[in-house]
Amino acid sequence: MNLRVSNYFKRSKKIEIFVNNESLEAYEGECLALVLYINNIKNLRLSPKNKDGRGMFCLMGSCQECVVLIDGMKVTSCNVFIKEGMNIKIGDLDEL
């Protein structure tokens, strides 16, 4: 099933991004948190104390749960529009 809805909008060109060095196809300018989510990459980081998996939650830049590393910088993936060749690291961000 296609989780991308095209009733109203056409996506831009297909691009390749890398999540922990693995290739993932998506469309340029899509929201990173959502691209990961619909590709079933939901476990984005570990909570600092219990090391429990966390992922996208509020999708509006408030909860800070969807933080990933891009070029070594912590960013909320819900505010990132993807670009060709983007390198994303997920997992235990403090160890990466």
Added chain:
Amino acid sequence: MNYKIKYDVIVIGAGPSGVSAAINCAQKGLQVLIVDSSHNAGGQIYRAPPKSYKHNSEKKLQENKTQEYLSREIEKNNIFTAYNHTVWQVSPGFKVDAFNDISTIQWHAKNIIVATGTYEKIIPFDGWTNPGIIGLAACTVMLKSHHFIPSKKIILAGNGPLLMLVAYYIIEFGGEVEAIIDTSSKFDWIKSTLSLISNPKNFKDGIRWLAKILFNKVPIYSNSMIAKATQYNEYINVKIQNINTGKQESLVTGTLAVGHGLIPSTDITRLLGAKHIYNESKGGWIAKIDDYLRSSLDGLYVTGDGAGISGAIAAKDKGLLASLALLYDEKIIKEKEFKIKTKKIVKRLNKYELFAKAIAKLNSTPPQLLNNIKEETILCRCEDITKKDILKAIDNGAKDLNQLKSWTRFGMGPCQGRTCQYSVAKVVAEELKRKVDDIGYLTGRSPIRPVPLDRAIGEFDYNEITKIEAAPL
């Protein structure tokens, strides 16, 4: 873009209320800057789709049309815009600090209009931190602005109109709503009908959503909540519990979206030390405002749902009201104009209040939802603080939220308590048998959003560093 440093007014938040306030000030000749973390106007309710999306046809979602309208209005009225800028600090004076993806910047203005809206209220339950479980409001943004369905099968839980709206869009976009789990009863909805009709446009939308849900035979569990959720790879096992009978049932789904209403964003007004009051039906703590949305501090105005929840239609009028107060205080309009214009607006707003109260009732938090929080349930997601940790601190003598924060680290993580403050306050109030009002609210602390250090430093050359002469020995 090159920004001026000084403006007459800085509006923080480009949702329907902020835009309306900004336009009204600009039309009276003021230099207005509107700041928003998104790449265009619209706020969360009309959030702008990604720039890379192109319209397929003439057919547009109403929400996307409204977004385009707001964006055009800003351009037409020569308002300075700072999109893609996240405000991380506002200090008296006023100075507004924001960062984009390159650096941070500071602007100055005599007047600030805070139009920062709300975030979602989600009452914790066992397993709510599992990745895959998202907010109901997150779902609306995903559907209406990003045009994604979260997964093939979705369970929606919580209360209020958002349940119906999200269900409608999922079905409309070809997804399957496995179940709607609503803490309200069918009778609660019927009781609210009379008040909801007072706002015919929104009421008509509601009927349209409900018709689609009923036509598609979506199972609705009324008087019910999520007792527990467990994640197995890509599936979530959802334990549903009737809040009256305690009867349980389990369903398996791909996405669980939960939301129990909205909480006004008070980050900026708390940071500035404005007075706040607790009003449960308005969403909890809100800045203390007068009839024209003036805060307790000179030059600081609060508008939109951030000034107490009353919905998107009222938001525009609230923006007009706050800006009229500002224009009058700045002696740009005379008392007569102020009185005539505000009278009409206040009358309209009072009418919307009936609708807002009915929605607030549907979004009220039943005690069973709070009783469902187990000792092991995580309350503060950032710092993994459980109800047990909070109870232990109370046992040790903590009596208010700020004490609990320093004793347990709850609310000290990157979200600054936005996600958990409401629930923690409820748990503490219940334990101490005190009113939530008396537990207090977390003191505003800067930065209100995490600032990447390299951007805080910015780009500069060695010779730009101010060198201070050594003090004489």
